[in-house]
Amino acid sequence: MFVGVPKEIKNHEYRVGLTPASVRELVAAGHTLIVETAAGAGIGASDEDYRAAGARIAATATEVFASADMIVKVKEPQPTECALLRPGQLLFTYLHLAPDPEQAKALLASGAICVAYETVTAADGSLPLLAPMSEVAGRMAIQAGAHSLEKAQGGLGVLLSGVPGVAPGKVVIIGGGIVGSNAALVASGMGADVTVIDRSPAVLRRLSAQFGTRVKLVHATRESVEAEVSSADLVVGAVLIPGAAAPKLISRAMLSKMKPGAVIVDVAIDQGGCCETSKATTHAEPTYVVDGIVHYCVANMPGGVARTSTYALNAATLPFALALAGKGWKAALKDDVHLRNGLNICEGKLTRPEVAEALGLAFTPADSLI
Structure with a gap:
């Protein structure tokens, strides 16, 4: 298969769909690779590195999209990229369609086959292609929150670790999944006062086994969320409903009960955010203030590292990319129900029920299209 890797163009997005090592694996499997010039510059990979791995270097994204049967990216395609997609072309990347009707409409109109990293599943029900970025985002959330708490950044002026004689800052993490547990790992390691809220007893037991008494655990109810958020210095929104829009667990009314200068880091912003006042920001302008509360809502946090x-x-992603390129999308999805769960859009049809519900669009089961 002819596989293309364009340079990411989202604001301050430095990741790349395939590393030179991944390109080498695909070339060894008999595939042809084309990579846009400077696509790997953000990770320190030069055009020569990609040539050495067996790829051809293209001068423009237009050339990559026009040549390739399969496009491998990181972030959702921007409007100019959606316009370059063609009927029958395979797109393998993060999409996060539920809060993004314009992207969904553009991809439906393109006629492309769009497989989203974030809804590919594993046998245990986990999300293996979302997990690594969730680990990064969870750890970065504390780093970003700690910086945003500095007075010069508009924050409360609290050091999360505290110092002898001064209490540490209070971190409240809503959601105990991969993002939440990694945020708790870093926050507790810094010496912060950490509370994780989750509605699943199984998750709370897992976190108890992992952290012992270093992290407080609270069962999620409207009352407990409001009580914990109101006393927090830093709140991390780490909730996820796979493929669906994030639930709004922090209302605007709750902001008035928080400390002025407290910080909310809404990691759920890719799925619309779990705070009513959240709106996507970029690494160029990561924060804004609503009712005295600093909001950090960067939609591609892992792009910063x-x-x-x-x-x-x-x-x-590489094993799935090899399967898609080696078998073709229909055979690869037919053979692997977990990869099939990644199919979001197929030749003008929406194939994820959660996305269809969020956008108010018709839904076509993936099984009927392969």
């Missing part, structure tokens, strides 16, 4: 993120992502 592009090298780590790209290598972690490729370790997870």
Whole structure:
């Protein structure tokens, strides 16, 4: 198969769909690779590195999209990229369609086959292609939140670790999945006062086994969320309903009960955010203030540590990319129900029920299209 890798064009997105090592694996499997010039610059991979791995270098994204049967990216295609997709072309990347009707409409109109990293599943029900970026985002959430708490950034002026004689900052993490547990790992390691809220007893037991008494655990109810958020210095929104829009667990009314200068890091922003006042931001302008509360809502947080993120992502995505390229999308999806769960759009039809519900569009089961 002819596989193309364009340079990412989202604001401050430095990751790349395939590393030179991944390109080499695909070439060894008999595929032809075309990579846009400077696509790997953000991770320190030069055009010569890609040539040495067996890829051809293209001068423009237009050339990549026009040549390739399969496009491998990281972030959702931007409007100019959607316009380059053609009927029958395979797109393999993150999509996060539920909060993004314009992207969904553009992809439906393109006639392309779009397989989203974030809805590919594993046998245990986990999301293996979302997991590595969730690990990165969870750890970065505390780093970003700690910086945003600095007075010069508009924050409360609290050091999360505290110092002898001064209490540490309070971190409240809503959601105990991969993002939440990694945020708790870093926050507790810094010496912060950490509370994780989750509605699943199984998750709370897992976190108890992992952290012992270093992290407080609270069962999620409207009352407990409001009580914990109101006393927090830093809140991390880490909730996820696979493929669907994130539930709004922090209302605007709750902001008035928080400390002025407290920080919300809404990691769920890719799925619309779990705070009513959240709106997507970029690494160029990561924060804004509503009712005295600093909001950090960068929609591509792992792009800020592009090298780590790209290598972690490729370790997870490469086997699926090899399957799609080697078998073709229909056979690959027919053979693997977990990869089939990644199919979001197929030749003008929406194939994920959660996305269809969020956008108010018709749904076609993936099984009927392969």
